[in-house]
Amino acid sequence: AANAMWGGRFAAGPDAIMQAINASIGFDKRLYAQDIAGSRAHAAMLAATGILSDTDAKAIGEGLLTVLSEIETGVFPFRVDLEDIHMNVEARLKEVIGAPAGRLHTARSRNDQVAVDFRLWVRDQCDAAISGIQALISAFLAQAEAGADWVMPGFTHLQTAQPVTWGHHMMAYVEMLGRDLSRFRDARARMNECPLGAAALAGTSFPIDRFMTAAALGFDRPTANSLDSVSDRDFALEFLSASSICALHLSRFAEELVIWSSAQFRFVVLSDRWTTGSSIMPQKKNPDAAELLRAKMGRILGATVALFTVMKGLPLTYSKDMQEDKEQVFDAADTLMLGLAAMTGMVGDMTANRASIAAAAASGFSTATDLADWLVRELGLPFRDAHHITGTLVAMAEQQGCDLPDLTLEQMQSVHDGIRHDVFAVLGVENSVRSRTSYGGTAPDQVRAQIRRWKDILDAP
Ligand code: ARG
Secondary structure, eight states: OOOTTTGGGOSSOOOHHHHHHHOOHHHHGGGHHHHHHHHHHHHHHHHHTTSSOHHHHHHHHHHHHHHHHHHHTTOOOOOGGGOSHHHHHHHHHHHHHOGGGGGTTTTOOHHHHHHHHHHHHHHHHHHHHHHHHHHHHHHHHHHHHHTTTOEEEEEETTEEEEEEEHHHHHHHHHHHHHHHHHHHHHHHHHHOEEOTTOTTTTOOSSOOOHHHHHHHTTOSEEOSOHHHHHHOOHHHHHHHHHHHHHHHHHHHHHHHHHHHTSTTTOOEEOOGGGOBOOSSOTTOOBOHHHHHHHHHHHHHHHHHHHHHHHHTTOOSSOOGGGGGHHHHHHHHHHHHHHHHHHHHHHHHHOEEOHHHHHHHHHSSSTTHHHHHHHHHHHHOOOHHHHHHHHHHHHHHHHHHTOOGGGSOHHHHHHHOTTOOTTHHHHTSHHHHHHHOOSTTOSSHHHHHHHHHHHHHHHHOO
């Protein structure tokens, strides 16, 4: 039989395979709450503008609440032949309240309907991402506070570079996550315009009040161009892009945790709650959550690339291609929220191995730069000469299988006779980090200042 909602000109129903490729109800049922909220706002507006009688609007509004509770209690009869959530809700409304249900779709199309539903859903996910990121920032801040002055090696090329503090390393992630926060806030503010009332694409001849529906649904204003309203998926692309960058940050820290928790590094101990054992090797404690977080970034980026690819060549306005937007965004959002929660738990539970990180910080000639700086400051040498002398001393220590502070003063003086005993003070890692007091540097006081700044930012309303 022809479709009950749009089958007027059709003599036959769709092929079974057509139905399978066309129907979106399997996934867009997730938009039911947004769909019903949008319809209720639309019906109330139609009554306020005299397009619908108050009696009909009341019946529609109440009937939609019945439908909502049917869906929420799991008794709603979802039908694939009704394609999507929009037609499933409307058809059921007709069964519940009868004829007035047919008036709900006045001055509306599924094109603006799906656009408003999806925007509402993505807007909620921005809020969820924002609170998830805030929780993770708090977990990093707690780690940073505890270890503001714990010395660890800082790396470039994954080679020992200079000593830094544990707190400073944790705060690097707070900065990244802070940018993620502002990206989601930005995206949310930009997407907060209501496409409802654009109708199919051209607007409508009915005297609707788009400002009223926009306000009822918590939007700042209606969108200003009806063609753009039904063809735009920038809001979803922005959400996915922000999610990809955030997931990339999670993935980078996940990678550090995998390295740091290895027997070769022993920088951190992950808690039992975020690790798994091996079925054959009894000693194993594998960082599975971190590994999965590292991998899930691929999934979120995949969704992002998929939607960009769907959208990139579409002519205005709506094309059915756009129905492919939802599964990508649903999966990316679910993955991001799970990832944020897992990372928050893992960061909260992890324990830095203070002795190991301090010992690692003191190896690998990590204070060579401090020595070169001393030669510049105390002996007035040009930095390039100081660099060369220090390199010679590093080679000497390497040959003897020791570190820089283990060389004797005589050995140092054999390379440059101006070197004095007080040089040894700058070769210690504690002094090294304490000396890096430039703004944003690794000195514990600088780290503490940044922790305070971030706490104020998070506390601000
Ligand atoms: N299920 C559709 C989607 O997700 C709803 C919009 C359908 N509009 C249309 N003209 N067929 O995009």
